[in-house]
Amino acid sequence: MQKLIISSSPHLRDKTTTRSIMQDVCIALLPSVIAGILFFGYRTALIVVVAVAAAVLSELLYCKATHQKNTTGDFSAVVTGMLLAMNLPASAPLWMPVVGSIIAIVLVKMIFGGIGQNFVNPALLARAMLALSWATIMTKFPAPAFGKLAGVDAVASATPLADGSYSIGQLFLGNIPGVIGETCKLALLLGAAYLLWKQVISWHIPAAFIGVFAVCYLIGTGFDVGFTVKQILSGGLILGAFFMATDYSTSPTTDLGKLIFGAGCGLLLFIFRFARGSQSEWCSFAILLMNVVSPLIERVTMPKSFGEVSKHE
Amino acid sequence: MKDLVRIFKNGLLDENPTFRMVLGTCPTLAITTAASNGIGMGLAATFVLVFSNLVISLLRKMIPDEIRIPAFIVVIATFVTIVQLVIKAYLPALDESLGLFIPLIVVNCIIFARAESFAFKNPPLPSIADGLGMGLGFTWAITFISSVREIFGAGTWFGMQVMPESYVPMGILVRPAGGFIVFGLAIVLMNAVMPKKA
Numbered sequence: 001m002q003k004l005i006i007s008s009s010p011h012l013r014d015k016t017t018t019r020s021i022m023q024d025v026c027i028a029l030l031p032s033v034i035a036g037i038l039f040f041g042y043r044t045a046l047i048v049v050v051a052v053a054a055a056v057l058s059e060l061l062y063c064k065a066t067h068q069k070n071t072t073g074d075f076s077a078v079v080t081g082m083l084l085a086m087n088l089p090a091s092a093p094l095w096m097p098v099v100g101s102i103i104a105i106v107l108v109k110m111i112f113g114g115i116g117q118n119f120v121n122p123a124l125l126a127r128a129m130l131a132l133s134w135a136t137i138m139t140k141f142p143a144p145a146f147g148k149l150a151g152v153d154a155v156a157s158a159t160p161l162a163d164g165s166y167s168i169g170q171l172f173l174g175n176i177p178g179v180i181g182e183t184c185k186l187a188l189l190l191g192a193a194y195l196l197w198k199q200v201i202s203w204h205i206p207a208a209f210i211g212v213f214a215v216c217y218l219i220g221t222g223f224d225v226g227f228t229v230k231q232i233l234s235g236g237l238i239l240g241a242f243f244m245a246t247d248y249s250t251s252p253t254t255d256l257g258k259l260i261f262g263a264g265c266g267l268l269l270f271i272f273r274f275a276r277g278s279q280s281e282w283c284s285f286a287i288l289l290m291n292v293v294s295p296l297i298e299r300v301t302m303p304k305s306f307g308e309v310s311k312h313e
Numbered sequence: 314m315k316d317l318v319r320i321f322k323n324g325l326l327d328e329n330p331t332f333r334m335v336l337g338t339c340p341t342l343a344i345t346t347a348a349s350n351g352i353g354m355g356l357a358a359t360f361v362l363v364f365s366n367l368v369i370s371l372l373r374k375m376i377p378d379e380i381r382i383p384a385f386i387v388v389i390a391t392f393v394t395i396v397q398l399v400i401k402a403y404l405p406a407l408d409e410s411l412g413l414f415i416p417l418i419v420v421n422c423i424i425f426a427r428a429e430s431f432a433f434k435n436p437p438l439p440s441i442a443d444g445l446g447m448g449l450g451f452t453w454a455i456t457f458i459s460s461v462r463e464i465f466g467a468g469t470w471f472g473m474q475v476m477p478e479s480y481v482p483m484g485i486l487v488r489p490a491g492g493f494i495v496f497g498l499a500i501v502l503m504n505a506v507m508p509k510k511a
Contacts, residue, residue: 129490132481133486
């Protein structure tokens, strides 16, 4: 005889957990880490390890100090540490990822209530604070030297944003000065493709972000396609669009909201770059500003529940 | 006498205007970039607070209720003008770094709050004690905040180099954003060190 099982919803379950999603993001970031090591030497790995260790440790200590459940098992601190390391130049002194991780985890994430409660992207705010505090270190990029693993000399070279002499191929492969994770677009796109395939992120935010940015730039430059492509491949746009702007807790949940969010990021970045020149941090600021607006977007794009009628007669 | 001491102490800790009542946040955020600014601003406000409390308390039976706010402003502005002229004459460097924020003591809400809620209802002596306690409470609070910001944001304290040469100052702390961050963290610290009485 068959038993009748009565249970409350949900009836469909999925194996996806916060932990599995965060691990996917880590896997997606690995190509960029490897590319960073190839271009900027072993020091890249050191910075990634220090940033991740500091992030996990500060979350652990915060949980202990405030007598909360230890949440480091969900891997989100590892992701934050990795993303922060992606945003540092390989020549940064080692205390920098430590300070950055503490800012990201304690000041932005844990104080506001831990995972899912951060009001802006932790790694991005940490980068913004580091950039505003130590601008000389943050903008002193090492010159890339493919395969020279022992390390490269730090030179205060301008980013490709300011110096237009790099070819599209160089920009795409990452043979340019810049922060660790912003240089090799090929590796970033590989990781992004993995995230899209695993459905960790949806296409809406990156597509709207890059699309609006490209359209604005085409109009702004009188349809100079080559220059627009260079602008897309320069600075933090690819990293930001796929890995930063898609953070769950600081971007809208509905598809329409995501499109508005991405479009806003693209428009802001265009305005910043077009009007104020060539800092590679502009992408961070564009996303941070939209992070703060995303609750409002959420409110406007809230779907109506079935049967709901408009309050206005 | 015991009462006076209790009123005086009230402003220092239990009802600290900066950390507990979160009043006067505009100077707290704006001028706390150097410890000398903090102590200068605090003492200037203390002077105004003590004397405006005294005068308002003496005049409390003569000021009609309906026009008490304009009357407070006249009294407070008088003492702010005195402070401003004295600082201009004897401490031109402080005058330069505090700038507009000295005349703005006129509309500092700590001074208004004490005039309205204390001096207007109490005799002169307790009013002086209250003004002194609140003023010194404000002084130590903003000196504390500005010390943190100056030491970590510039590596100096009262202009002296205190951090080792190798320390790279965290520039954001002496920028406006750093004011909010340090102020917030200082309130957290105070709430942890001296829990609120129920």
